[in-house]
Amino acid sequence: MNRIVLASRLLFRDGRAGELTLLLVALVIAVTGTTAITLFADRLHRTMTAQAADFLAADLVISSSQKIPRAWLEKAGQLHLKSAESTEFSSVLIENDELLLAGVKAVSANYPLRGFLKITGTAFKAAQTVHAGPAGGEVWVDQRILSMLRLKIGDTLTVGEKALIISHILTYEPDKKGNLYSLSPRVMMSASDLAATRVIQPGSHVHYFFQFSGSADAIGAFNHWLKPRLEPGQRLLDIHEDRPELGTALTRAERYLGLSSVVVILIAGVAIATATRRYSERHFNATAVLRCLGCTRRDILWLYISQFLLLGMLGSISGCLFGWFIQEALFHLLQNLLPGQLAKPGLLAVFFGFVAGLAIFFAFALPPLLRLQRVSPLRVLRRDLEPLPTGAWLVYGLAVGLIGLFIWRYTDNLTQTLSILGGGAIALCILSLLVRGLLLLAEKSVPRLNITWRFGVQGLTRNTGASVNQIVAFSVTLVAMTLSFTVRNDLLDNWRQQLPEDTPNYFLLNIFPDQQASLQQALLNHKIKGSRFYPVVRGRLVTINDTPVQRIVSKDSQGERATHRDLSLTWSASLPEDNRISAGQWWRAAQTGQVSIEQQLADNLNVGLGDKLAFTVGSEQFDATVTSIRSLRWDTLKPNFYMIFSPGTLDHFANTFITSFYLPEAQKYLLNDWVKSYRGITVLEVDALLKQFKSILAQLTEAIDYLLYFALLAGFTVLFAAVRASLDQRLHEGALMRTLGAGRTFLRQTQFIEFALTGFCAGLLAVVLSESIIFALYRQVLELTYSPNPILWLVLPIGSAALVGLSGYWGVKEVANRAPLAVLREAE
Amino acid sequence: MIPTQHDKNQNSIITTENLGKTVKTAEGPLSILSDINLQIKAGESIAIIGESGSGKSTLLGLLAGLDLPTTGSVVIDGKELTAMDEDGRAAVRNELIGFVFQAFQLLPGLTALENVMLPLELGGIKQAGKLAADLLDRVGLGHRLTHTPRQLSGGEQQRVALARAFVTRPAILFADEPTGNLDSKTGQHIIDLLFELNLENSTTLILVTHDPHLAQRCRCTLNIAAGRLA
Incomplete structure (x- = not known):
């Protein structure tokens, strides 16, 4: 108990003295980032899946050539799932001496479980949205049925042996199947009238769709239960397979969100490691005293780990709260783009954020913290006795292991995860060697430089190990930021290219050869691009x-x-x-x-x-x-x-x-003319689908932008943490230099040169690494076309030099301002 | 060898008037030093003694322009430090002052030679390498030029610090407990070396110490008690 009290007391004192501020900020950013992104991605995913489900008119659909067993429906009932049913078949309609093969769809009372239908009283005029199919005795039809069979609203249409009243024109049904070319004009009727048509006889070519909706868990359970029971001719419809245009966008967006999470975790992790290193170094002396007073290495370890556990919980809880508010704020900002019915934030995602936060904290903080248990008690006599650094395998092993777990979670592919990690490890080794090479070159140039430049360069070359670590840390951060940014741009460009302003919104099918030339001319005359x-x-x-x-x-x-x-x-x-x-x-x-x-x-x-x-x-x-x-x-x-x-x-x-x-709104009247002039052609309107698809892309774009800002914020924290990590040594050296007569301008210049060079090296290596990773990522994960980015080669090293240089200049400005008497005080 | 910069004919190299330092604490203002009036002649050697917390190091810091007083003024070689900005004071330190500290205060990333060259380079003096190497040779470290402080013993580090302090041939040398971190034999050796170099360079020596034997080697002793000259 005493130890807990001691740990809490030390933690409280350190906190009050400002020793923990940077560490806590890094931790809170990591947890806020993880929680906000996990919550946001999870909620957006569920919202989008629900919206995407509108395209299936349900959460889960069984397509079958015969009725499904009663037990299946009972199972759905047990799981409290709502169900609906639609029966589709072809039927020849005969009215006013005209014949027409129509696609009939008989829908049950609950149809559609998700999404909506659109109907109108007049062709190609504003349609109203409804959430149920036609009532018994009524039928809704495609405009083409009316023109082909010379009918109007209010007339009777006979399907099989049943006469039904045409009450509306059907302009949109959510789950119209993608087999565009064989589409017959639609007749939608109530399932309650189906028996009376006497169309369905044994051996009839009929297709049944059994639709279900309910909670994600229940749908998941039902899906799991169903899969082994499906027979040939039966299958589950899946949004990714049945709407490829939407499926691809969703898959990419999900992967991007996952990638962003890993990026923020990685960057914040680097900040935590850097801040812990400073914490650790500042506690060497106190630890040496504790060891002199009889603390064993185990006591020391316990003391600091328990402090970090308390700190980790504090940071994780605050991070979870911030994360919650941030995702609420994001959804608030995006409210105009998102569907009215938002999925609720998932408590499991918050818990994941908390646990992930603690895991990230310890994975990155433990190696520098472990150094404290190696502090020799002799340090009370010889302050220059530094504990051995933690082994590289532990430092990188923990971090890489955790990042690997996250990548695995988001890619769900072990081979891909291992190849990303393997590539990353090789890249890190190459990066370290390159940094050493660059530093060696810089060291050789030292004798030819003037004193300001020499001190700037020597700031880097004096302690090669520390400089390599710092440059590699900046490089990794820059790579992560560049990846987020480049992938985001290419992803959006790709979507824009996929759906430019003039994306086709109408298909014309079943055009007979004798109509083709004339129709082609008609399109040309109206300057319609097709x-x-x-x-x-x-x-x-x-x-x-x-x-x-x-x-x-x-x-x-x-x-x-x-x-x-x-x-x-x-x-x-x-x-x-x-x-x-x-x-x-x-x-x-x-x-x-x-x-x-x-x-x-x-x-x-x-x-x-x-x-x-x-x-x-x-x-x-x-x-x-x-x-x-x-x-x-x-x-x-x-x-x-x-x-x-x-x-x-x-x-x-x-x-x-x-x-x-592509037919603009103002020219839609042409469709009416064409349907009349070119008898038999089918007009397929994909406008509604396209608009919904574009709205999803717009949401994704906004979301991705906010995530990018978060990655940038985390990146700047790393920068600040790294600059502050070396502050103590710089303050001491700065005060000493000023005691010996160095001016403030000189100190500022040498510091700017040192940081700018660090930034330049990091930027240069980051661009090499980013381009390699982007190449691999595009080929393997995102399936996009890679092209080199020359601007990146220019902007990244220069931008990084300026950014790191200025941050360094600003972050350590007190070095030039602190009274040199501090040096004497330390010596007293 | 470079010529010393100060005017040997001038009588007082350091003059203070009503020098005082007060700091703010939670319990209110705390006076650390007050009413210090001094006139130190060029070439003198002065020991400042007193108990811990009496204000010795504060006085040293104020005399060297490392900190600013709350009241009064410090004039060194005719230049009023208290009227200058920090960069002005830094230039005066580089030109006129050398320092030796209890904890040596060598830059850990630089070699012995580079540490000694540092003040010369900051003053823009050419042949810094040669001058520094000569002086390191003079303090018996000619064979350890490329060693970093970590590779040197405490005594050796303090000899490097002595070389660094004398390399610019300063008019004034401030030494703050220069043997505090050394054993008595090594300490004695360092003190001998310090006084030898002081004599060779006709430097004004201002030494803060607890050691009465060391104080006795100086021509004059200033005793500080509770922030005042006793």
């Missing part, structure tokens, strides 16, 4: 090198989904824009029977160059040889194809055309 018109033939891949594909594909894979349904096949003489050849060659001459396959599908089906693929179109079968493999981006909202054939291969099949374009 993609090419691609011919489309619906066909199915049946064999690969004469082996049926069903034997090749694995269950629930992209390959299975691509081969279980008709694909849109096209032909083209030239490679579509945004496509890149990754293997083989694009055809030069018009030779039929060649096919270019999309990279991911090729990988999934294990298809390579020269393989023979067989397709069926209707009842006819034909072969094609793979001559190239293409990579492309599915998230551009432009027509994309798994299979592109050489011109002439598909000539004898009937085809339609597809295009996409």
